[in-house]
Amino acid sequence: MRASLLPERGFTMKGKGLFIALGLIVLALSACAGNHAGGGTPSTTGQGAGNNAGGGDVKEGSGQVPAKAANDGDGGQKEGGGEPSGPVKLVFATVNPSAQLKASVKKYESLHPNTTIELTYTQTEFKDIDSQEANIEKYVTTTNAAMLAGKGPDLLELDLLPTDKYANRHLLVDLNDMMKQDASFDKADYFANVLDNSEIGGGLYAMPLSFYLNGLIGDSDAIQKTGLQIDDKNWTWDDFSEIAKQLTQKGGNKTVLLSSMAYMLDEMFGENYPLYVDEASRKAKFDSPAFTGMLQRIKTMFDEGIAKQVDRGVGKGSIDTYFQEIPIQSMADYLFSMDSFDGHAKLYAKPHAPELGAGGYFQANQTVGINAGSPFKAQAWKFIAFLAAEEAATVPADNTASSYSISDISFAGFPISRVAYDKQAEQFRKAGTLSTLPNGPADGMTVKADGALLDQFGDYLTGAVHAVGKRSRVGEIVSEEGESFFKGQKSAEDVAKLIQNKVDLYLNE
Template sequence: MRKMSVKQSVIACSLVSMLSLTACSSNPTTTTGDTGSTSSPAPGNKTITLSVITSDRFLELAKQKYEALHPDTKINIKEYAAAPQTAPQGQAQGQGQGQGQQQMMIMQKPDPKNTEKYASSVGAELMSGKASDIIVTSGLPYQKYADKKLLENISDLMSKDASFKKDNYYTGIFDAMTYNGSLYAVPIKVGLNMWLGNQALLSAQQIDDSKWTWADFKKKASSMIADKNNDGKPDTYPMGKIEPAELVTSMLNSSFSKFADVGAKKAKFDTPDFINMLKLAKSMYDDKVILADNSDPNNVVFQPKGNVLMYTDMYTMPKMNFEGKGGYYNLPSESEAKGTQFTSSLPLAINSKSANKKEAWEFVKYLLSDEMQSARELTGIAVNKTGAKAQIDFLKTLGTGGEGGGKQMKLMINGKAATVQPATEQDVAAMEKILNNVSVYAENDLKITNIVAEETAPFFQGQKSAEEVAKVIQNKVNTYLQE
C-alpha cells in the first residue's frame, strides 16, 4: 500500500466525517467582526462574548448546550474570519449500518494573514478596554497583556472554585503554559508536536527521545544515511522533506523562551546558541540528512510533519506509514524542559476589564467539563482526563458494530483500501503513555516566527553568514518587543 504523507494528517473533517460525526461548520448566527450580539438580551440576562479567529462546530455545540442549561445567559461568538475551505482527499468506506461512502477531507491551516489581523484587532481592543469577555489568544503575545493586568489570573479562578478539580486534568499542560507562576490562557484542546519514525529502521538505534537535543539528532541521523548501491546518492534519508523556513521555525519553537522573552521584552538571537542552531540546521541539508527533492519520499527514517491533531491521528497514522511499523517520537529541543511538546488552537483568556468575569469563567469551565471534552466535535486532544478516556474508548469500537459503526471500516488512500481495526489495549496504553508525558508548550509568537523565517532565508541560500542574520533578527525582534 502506498504510504500517506504525514502532512496529510487526518484531522477535523476527515475521520470525523468517516465516523458519521457532525461535520465542521459554523452556526449561521455567529457574528463576524465587531457587530455585537445577534439579538438583544432580555432584561436581567447576561451576554458573554467570545472572540475567535474562526468558529467551529465544537464552540457552536457548547454555545447551544450552555444556553439550554443557563437560559439567562447568551453566548455571542465573535468571529473575525470565515472558516477555511476543505478539500477532498480520498474516500472512507464503512460497510454496515448504512455508513456508505463519504469523502475524507483535509482541513487547511488558518491563513496567517487572518491570524495576524485577528491579533492586531484584539490587541487594540484589549488596550482600549473594549475587548470581549473571553479571548482566544492564538497569535497574541498574551504575556504582554498579562503584564499590563488586562488578562484575568485563571490560576486564581481555579484555586478559588471548589467545583473545579484540577487533578481531573493533565496538569502538565496547564503548568507548561504558566507565566510568572500563573495561568493567563487555558488550552481547551491541544495538538502534539511529534515525529513519525520508521521503527523497523530505528530498532537498532538507541534513541532516548525524552531528552535529546538537535545536536543529538544530527549525530544519530548521520549514522543512518545509507548508499547501498554506491551511486553517490543516499538510499535512506534520516528526515523527510522539510523546507528551511519550516525547519528553523520548528527548532525555534521547541526552545522559544531560550531566544525570546516576550514578557521581559528581551531578544536573545545575537548569541552563540542561536548562531550555532542556524549552522546546525544548514548542515542537515549540506550533509544530506534531509530528503533531496529528487529522491523517493518513502526512503526516510523520520517524517518531520507528524503533528498529532486528533486521537484518530495518534491511532491510525503509525499504521498507515512505514508498512504499518510507524511510531511517534518527541522532537529534539534545546530547552531544559523535557517531554512531549504541544500547541493549542483554542487557548482562552478572560478579559480582566470584563463586567462578566464570573460568567465568563463559568463558560470556560464548561468547555473544560467532562461532557464537552468527551464530545466528538472537540477535534483535538482533550486536556480533561475523563474526556480523553472517552475519546480513546471510542477508537476501541471501530468496525465492531458499536458506536464506531459497521462491520468493517476502511480508508481509501490513493485508490487503495486500508482496513481500520478497533484499537487494542496495547494501542490504548501507547496513547495514554504519550498523553501523560505532554508537558512542554511549543510557545511561539507569530510576528517573531515570521521574522526568523524571512531573515534566515539568505543564510540558507548562502548569501549571508549566520552571524549577520542573527544581528538582523536581534534588531527586528527587539524593535517589535519594545512596541
C-alpha cells in the same frame, strides 16, 4: 512609547507569514470536517460533524468586536461564582465558531437560564483565502483596538491574538486564580502538563480546550536492524545527529530525516521560543551560541545528507527514510501514522535543544481568555470550565437526539480533559478498527485500533512539557533572515545579530 499589539501570526503582512497562518487555520477547520491538508492522515469515518451549523440563537458578527456587553439589571453576581440572581449576558468574540461551540452555548444556556452567551464572529464558513484573510485581519485589528481601549468582549478566542502582550498589559484574567476559587474544578481531571506549561510569567491567561503533539515517526524495524538504541525521552539534537550518522553507516537507508531547512528552522524556533525571546522583559536573545548553534546544526544535517527535502506522504511503504516530522492532531492521526513504514512505525519524542530539559512538545489549541475588564469574570470562568470539562460532552446540535462530544472521534485535537480523552480512547478500543471516508484521498484504508499503541500514546501525551510558540512577527523575522545563512550569503553570527536588532525593535514598539 507607542503601544503595539501586532497579531501573533503576522496577519498584517502579505505573503508567506499570512499564508502559513491561513494554512493552519484551514487545517484546523478541515480537521473538523474530516479533511487533512499536506501529507497528513486521511479523514476518518464519523468525522464531518463540524459542517453542521448547530447551535441556537447565535449571532453572526459584523467583524466589529463589541464593547462590554450591556446587561439588564445588575446581573446579581454572587461571591464564589454561584448562579446570578439577575440576567447576565456574556459576549464571546471568535473568528469562526465551530458547530460544537455553538451547540455548547445552547446547552450551557439551558443549564444556566440566567446566562446568555452572544457569539460574535466574522465568518460562518470558509469561502476562500482572500475573504478569510480579510476576516482574520478584521478580527485581530478590532479586538486589539477594543482591548487597548478598555472595552472588548467578556470572552475571546486567543489563538490568533498576542496573548503575551495582553498578559503583560494586565488585559487578561489569570485563570489560575479562577481555578483555585472554583471548588468544582479538579486539576487532576485535566492534562496538567499542558496547563502548567502554557503559563506566562507564572499565570495562565489562555485556557487551551485542546492541544496537538509535535513528534517524529520512525521506521522501528529498520532502526532495530542497525542495533542502535534510542532514548527519545532524553535525546538532544546533537544526539540525533550522532545517531543519524550511525544509522546511515549501519543501515540501508541513507536519508535519516525528510524535511527542509526552512521548515526545520520554523519548527525549532517555535519549540524553543523561550530560549530566544523573553516576552516579560521584552528582550531578545538571538545573539547567542544557542541560536547560532541551531542554525549551524540545521545546515550541517542537510550538507551531510542526513536530512533531505523529499515529498512526504503517509501510507504503506511511501517513504525510504528512518524518520519524518509529523504533527499529531488526533487519535486518528496517530493510528494512521502508525501504519506507515509498512506497519513498522513508532512514535518518537522530538529531540530538544541542549539548553532545554527533556520532554516532548505540544501546541495549545482553541485557547480562550477572559477580559480583565469584564464585570462577569466568575460567570465567564464557569463557561470556560464547562467547555473544558467532560460536562460539555453530549451536546445536542439541533434539539434532536444527535450530539457532539469533546470525547467524540470527530473532535479536532486532544481534549484538555483527561476524562474526555479516556472516553475517546475507549471508543477506539471498542471500535477495534478505523476506516477512511469513502471517496476520499485514501478510500478504503483501514487500520487497527491497537490497545498497546493507545496505551503507549498516553505516555507521550503526559510527557509533553514544552509549549510550541505561536507563529508571530518574530518568527517571520527569523525565517526571512535565516534564509540568507542557508544560502551561504551571511554567517550565522551576522544573521543572529541582524535578527537580534530587528526583534528588539519589534518587542519595544
